[in-house]
Amino acid sequence: MTKDRGAPPSVWVVSDGRAGIENQGLGLAEAMGRERPIDLSVKRIGWKGALGRLPWWLHPLPRQTLAPGSDIAPPWPDIWIAVGRATLPLSMRMRRWTRGRTMVVQLQDPRMPTGPFDLVIPPRHDRMKGENVLPILGSPHRVTAERLAADYARFEDQLAPLPRPRVAVLIGGKSKAFNLSPERAAEMAREIETAVAAAGGSVLVTFSRRTPEAAKAILASRLRHLPGMVWDGEGDNPYFAFLAAADYVLVTEESTNMTTEAASTGKPVFVLKMEGESLKFRLYHDELRELGAARPFAGRFEDWTYQPLDETGRAAREVLRRFDARSGVG
Structure with a gap:
């Protein structure tokens, strides 16, 4: 099915549903939504049995071994934002499944080669580098x-x-x-x-x-x-x-x-x-x-001022810039 080029990009936020993990993906997606309209969906995944504790390379058929209720099926999104180790078996295959049509964004350090992803957004203190790596200070969040x-x-x-x-x-x-x-x-x-x-x-x-x-x-x-x-x-x-x-x-x-x-x-x-x-x-x-x-904290309070941190907004703008570039926009 051909997507209307004027329609807002569809964005999935994918995680295992833990609030601290999911909120990082939602924070990034919501910041993108403040820049332009997007069509946002939240996907929570689980794995059958003890598969969730296995490393990413031991999931040969990840879609078949997802737990019931994990709604991961076509039509695929324009932008896939995943966070957490549980999502890696899916994220690393998403570009192959969609023949490169879906932009794959992985938050945190995946602790694996970054080649399967369009963009990895780790905390800067993980000291990751690469053309498809955007280190940020801290983690994406939903505070506005x-x-x-x-x-x-x-x-x-x-x-x-x-x-x-x-x-x-x-x-x-x-x-x-x-x-x-x-x-x-x-x-x-x-x-x-x-x-x-x-x-x-x-x-x-x-x-x-x-x-x-x-x-x-x-x-x-x-x-x-x-x-x-x-x-x-x-x-x-x-x-x-x-x-x-x-x-x-x-x-x-x-x-x-x-x-x-x-x-x-x-x-x-x-x-x-x-x-x-x-x-x-x-x-x-x-x-x-x-x-x-x-x-x-040294046992007393002091006053000072600084520019509020906005790494989530910076990351959101970079995701959209790269999405536009790969889509031939601008």
Whole structure:
């Protein structure tokens, strides 16, 4: 079937459905949609049995081994945006299946040769290079001024009366390189409590799915007596409302997503030390510090200004530029 050349390009965002992964693809696609109309679809995939744990090269017939509900079938999109290891067996074959008609964009470092993809968009601290590689600082995300304002409006009655400075506290958790033990959680709570009390402000605390339960309980109990809100996991997560309301943002160092989102607000971002070490993350935080976006938390709040980070918009414009070039537009 011939596509109407005047129609908006069809864009699929493909992932295994985990929110932190899917939101990277959606963030990029939505940024493209702010540049021009697109026809966006979200595709969530799974694999039969234990296939999802196998490396990409051990999926000889990926479409036949997808779990029920994985809607991956023609008509194929104009632009395929995939994120996460689970998508690799499909992404690496998409150009062959579509005879090159679909532009294949893979987010994150695929840890495989980049030849099967039209464009790979990894974090800069992964130090990937190549003609079809566009490194960005951090990761794509869905934070916009409009979204922050809309979410703030939903929680305004609870947030507006809180004393300033309002401090958003974004707590992640255990990862390959980092951990948040009860001991570190107690130290972190004391550091935050002391600084907020000294400033006469309030806290806006939210946790991720990766936050260990023991650490969450300690931080919540230690910070709940301060003015503010501590999200208990019930109902809608006020994460974006907290970013909108905050004067300062504290974020744990292991989360590229949360740090990048915080740095997109233009507000001072302070990085909370976790247990563990990672050269890649040290390089990432060094870049944020050089841009003036973030500093290590030293137990007190400081004011400064910087140009809000917009790597998602930059990546979106580059995807569209390359799409136009391969389509003969312009």
